Amino acid sequence: MAVDEVEERLDRAFAALGDPVRRALVARLSRGDATVNELAEPFAITKQAVSRHIQVLEAAGLITRSRDAQRRPCHLNAAALEELTSWIDTYRLRVEQRYRRLDKVLETMKEQEQ
Amino acid sequence: MNETTITAQPGTPFIEVVREFEAPRERVFRAWTDPALVPQWLGPRRLTMKLLAYDASPGGSYRYIHSDDRGEYGFRGVFHNVVRDELIIQTFEYDGAPNQVSLETTTFEDLGGGRTRVHGHSVYLSVEHRDAMITSGMEQGLRESMQRLDEVLAR
Numbered sequence: 001m002a003v004d005e006v007e008e009r010l011d012r013a014f015a016a017l018g019d020p021v022r023r024a025l026v027a028r029l030s031r032g033d034a035t036v037n038e039l040a041e042p043f044a045i046t047k048q049a050v051s052r053h054i055q056v057l058e059a060a061g062l063i064t065r066s067r068d069a070q071r072r073p074c075h076l077n078a079a080a081l082e083e084l085t086s087w088i089d090t091y092r093l094r095v096e097q098r099y100r101r102l103d104k105v106l107e108t109m110k111e112q113e114q
Numbered sequence: 115m116n117e118t119t120i121t122a123q124p125g126t127p128f129i130e131v132v133r134e135f136e137a138p139r140e141r142v143f144r145a146w147t148d149p150a151l152v153p154q155w156l157g158p159r160r161l162t163m164k165l166l167a168y169d170a171s172p173g174g175s176y177r178y179i180h181s182d183d184r185g186e187y188g189f190r191g192v193f194h195n196v197v198r199d200e201l202i203i204q205t206f207e208y209d210g211a212p213n214q215v216s217l218e219t220t221t222f223e224d225l226g227g228g229r230t231r232v233h234g235h236s237v238y239l240s241v242e243h244r245d246a247m248i249t250s251g252m253e254q255g256l257r258e259s260m261q262r263l264d265e266v267l268a269r
Binding site: 091092095096098099101102103104105106107109110113 | 118137
């Protein structure tokens with residue numbers, strides 16, 4: 001997968017977790033799957049608002065929802081979350097992007113030398 | 115694709131970066147030290163890089179400014195020692211964190227067959243300084259993402 005794609009995915013995931021309600025939703029889902037209704041229970045916000053938060057988490061790849069039309073329980077994507085917990089990854093991506101640009105510069109230099 | 119290996123042991127003020135390049139050592143060294151080539155790869159892709167000074171020689175100095183629509187980010191330092199094709203020792207300081215100077219040692223290892231291994235070793239003033247350095251880009255990316263998210267949610 002391209003570095004840009006990975007970085008964009010990480011950006012989306014970090015952005016999604018920048019909200020306290022969404023972090024709480026993720027924390028709840030880490031204990032097991034739950035429906036939107038179940039997730040909305042402890043919050044003093046509307047079910048619609050919770051649904052919107054869930055959509056953001058889903059778009060960020062942090063949760064998935066089953067096709068079960070009746071309940072559509074939310075499921076935490078543990079792998080995506082794991083990716084975020086390694087704070088060094090973002091630094092690595094930055095360095096990697098820089099060095100991939102250097103790879104290209106070196107190639108251009110080679111062509112000019114020939 | 116050559117992998118970049120980064121080592122940042124918890125509780126230490128060091129970052130080590132090792133990367134191999136498909137180019138002879140002289141060329142890699144030139145890309146690292148030629149002011150015409152440096153802006154082509156150093157610095158984040160989304161930012162414009164303005165190189166104001168880049169004298170890669172013992173006692174020489176460098177200064178560059180990254181800019182985007184939110185502002186400018188200046189960096190500067192001096193080259194403590196530069197040994198052609200072999201070694202660069204330089205300081206690094208971000209304008210936004212004055213006097214938080216780190217020391218970077220870069221060595222160029224000839225692997226033969228037109229390949230080169232570059233080894234970078236950065237020493238920060240404290241563990242906190244190092245960790246801040248590592249997470250700074252992440253926070254920036256996060257801020258940008260938040261802005262994009264705001265735009266999406268505003269629709």
